[in-house]
Amino acid sequence: MATIAEALTIAFDHHESGRLAEAEILYGRILDADPDQATVLHLLGVLYGQTDRPKLAAALFVGAIGLVPDHPDLRYDLARVRLMLEDGEGAVAVLRQTVALQPDHAAALFQLALAFRSVGRHGDSLLTLERLLTLQPDSLEARYLADRAVEREGRELLAQGRIGHAVERLTRPVAESVGVPLLSAHAAASYSDGKPAEAARLLRGLLAVNPADAMALWNLSLCRFDGRDAAAERLARRARALAPQEAEAHAKLGLALAAQGRHAAAAACGRVALACDPAHALSLSNLGTLTILLDEDAQALRLADRALLVAPDLGDALVVRGDALVRLDRPREAVDAFRGALRVAPRLVTAHVNLAHLLLRLGDYAAGWAEFEWRWRSEAQAGWRRPFRQPRWAGVDLAGQTILVHAEQGLGDTIQFVRFLDAVLRAGPARIHLETQGPLLPLLTHSLDPARVSVIPRAANFPGVSGLPETDVQIPLMSLAGLFCPSLEAIPARVPYLSVPEERRGFWERRLRNDAPGARLRVGLAWAGRPQYHADATRSMPLSALAPLAAVPGVALFSLQVGEASEQIARAPFPVIDLSDGPPGMLEAAAAMEGLDLIVAVDTAIAHLAGALARPVWVLLAKDNDWRWLNGRDDSPWYPTARLFRQTRRSDWSGPVEEAARALRRLVEESV
Structure with a gap:
């Protein structure tokens, strides 16, 4: 036997x-x-x-383990059948015992990673795979599962907005193969979506792992553009030093220089980029943008078209094409270009914003206001985004509710759009709280019905929301136009809709008469806006450019100018009476306007204020005027008392000023 x-x-x-x-x-x-x-x-x-x-x-x-409790392979095989029985938690428990008995048991570690994943413990699964890869770095199966786990966890963290955790997770050595591309892609998407700060955090995480990553350096340089900070240039120069043969490196340095207003130097970088790669579509597109800034519009159009031959779906090049066509007075083709950009890049913020401005300039308000809402995603508007708890008002009945209407951007925008509060009142709110800029508080408080509208100062922690009154809903002031103004004909153009106290009106009428007792016409001037405004150099002029107005007999000129530009009065080659020694503020400016026969202004808050008061106002406009003054008109549907004088050549104010001087001469003659 x-x-x-x-x-x-x-x-x-x-x-x-x-x-x-x-x-x-x-x-x-x-x-x-x-x-x-x-x-x-x-x-x-x-x-x-x-x-x-x-x-x-x-x-x-189980029986065998009872006899030989320290045998790791017995526990490993028990765990595998528990997985077959869909007992994931049981398999996890046994496999953890297995690797405790034999820490280098690679097969048990792999099965433990699978068991963790089967019960939804993806983080533990990934940690186990990392441990396995230290034992078997060439394990393709482990690497594949780790990459999928990293991608899943990274996407979840990014979707939850846990940027710091995502960077920490995705830049660990085991995650680099999938984590670095995922972070790069998310950074690009965040930047395109108007979230440069989030993109910068992701890119800094990548650079912590690999400080010599030229692409991360030059993309981080994009996130630092603010027109003042030289950090963008330093980052771009570091990237170029690492990859001097790459067109992209020169292109990004060009963008950094352009952000500081160094357009000629930026264009030179663009040309070097094209020497590295004549078919580099992004460099062609960027150089097109720069040539527009250098007033070479036809060349910009050619560069955009060359870029599109190489990359027909490059949304940025289509935007450059649209911008060039706008400046070449081909607006309908420009609309097609911007819409083409949005077909290939539906979330391209610059295309939406530029299309909005063009549609509004063409008077297509129904489509224009919808596109105008994309302003909140633009980098230029980043400082105005605020974390309101209240839902945004959609134009529905407000009976018994309170609403916060918050001003945005400049004083002129607030003056122009505050007219829509009448439409809000017709929706029946119990109360409107209008949050506005400090200089407008006295004027708007006097002009609006205190029984229905309370005018409050902008929150001290702007752009925060603490300290504001509790309301049911909120809406940005300029967004009211999208609810109530679908066409030019729908503009509420009843003026005046602002007013001043009689006592202040009388004060200024007496002062103006005393300052120029023999004048036939008293004319107020405003020749410059805020230097901080991105297009101020285009819309503003020197006081000396208004000399033809001073040459009209019988006219006394009064300065309504504030800020640095008012210092030009002392050097003016003609007499201008300075009113800046009076009480400050927009209410006082409005009261002074009531005593003037005419206001002549460039596109600033003074022009809007005069129009809202129904005062005669002549607005001197740059060739590339803002959208609100429309195209080619000498009147404004927003302000019935306004007359527009337009440049015919960029940077040349002689045409509109001479035309205004001739009109002023006729006005004086008619006043006799």
Whole structure:
């Protein structure tokens, strides 16, 4: 009769040769003779697992472990059948015991990663795979699963806005192969979506891992553009030093220089980029932008078209094409270009914003206001975005509710759009809280019905929201036009809609008469806006450019100018009476206007204020005028008392000023 050892040898040979029925019979006979044969319990359990009897297999493995508790392979095999039984938590427990007994058990670590994933513990799964990859760095299966886990966890963290955690997770060594591309892609998407700060955090995480990543450096330089900070230039120069042969490096340095207003130097970088790669579409597009800034519009159009031959779906190049066409007075083609950009890049903020301005300039208000809402995603508007808890008002009935209407951007914008509060009042709110800029508080408080509208100062922690009154809904002031002004004909153009106290009106009328007692016409002047405004150099002029007005007999000129530009009065080659020594503020400026016969102004808050007061106002406009003055008109549907004088050549104010002087001469003659 065979011994147990001999019988086990025969049974194992059957098992190994695939004669599973014979092996099962012999394993059973051995266990009948000696139930404590741990090896036989183990092998029969393996056989049961192979023949789809996982419950029986699990029972045998448990029995074997009871006899040999420190055997890691027994626990490993028990865990595998528990996975077959969909007992993920049981498999996790046994596999953790396995690797505790044998820390370098690679197969157990791999199965533990799978078990963690089966019960939704993706973070633990990834940690286990990282441990396995330190043992087997060339394991393709482990690397594949780790990459998928990293991608899943990274996307979840990014979607939750947990940027710091995402960077920490995705820049660990095991995650680099998928994490770095994922962070780069998310950074690009964040930047395109008007979130440069978020993009910068992601890129800084990449650079912490690889400080010599030229692409991360030059993309981080994009996130630092603010027109003042030289950090963007330093980053771009570091990137160019790492990759001087790359067109992209020169192109990004060009953008950094352009952001500081160094357009000629930026264009030179663009030309070097094209020397590196004549077909580099982004460099062609960027150089097109720069040539527009250098007033080379036809050349910009050619560069954009060259870029589009190389990359027909490059949204930025289509935007450059649209911008060039606007300046070449081909607005309908420009609309097509901007819409083409949005077909290939639906979330391209510059395309939306530029299209909005063009549609509004063309008088297509229904489409224009909708596009205008994209301003909130633009980098230029980043400082105005605020974390309101209240929902945004959609124009529905407001009976019994309170609403916060908050001003945005400049004083002129507030003056122009505050007229829409009448439409809000018709929706029946219990109260409107109008948050506005400090210089407008006295004027708007006097002009608006205090029983229905309370005028409050902009929050001290702007752009925060603490300290504001509790309301049911809120809306930005300029967004009211999208609710109530679908066409030019719908503009609420009843003027005046602002007013001043009689006492202040009388004060200024007496002063103006005393300052120029013999004048036939008293004319107020405002020749410059805020230097901080991005297009101020285009809309403003020097006081000396208004000399033709001073040459008209019988006219006394009064300065309504504030800020640095008012210092030009002392150097003016003609007499101008300075009113800046009077009480400050927009209410006082409005009261002074009531005593003037005419206001002549460039596109600033003074022009809007005069129009809102129904005072005669002549507005001197740059060739590339703001959208609110429309195209080609000499009147304004926003301000019935306004007359517009337009440049015919860029940077040349002689035409509109001479035309205004001739009109002023006729006005004086008619006043006799």
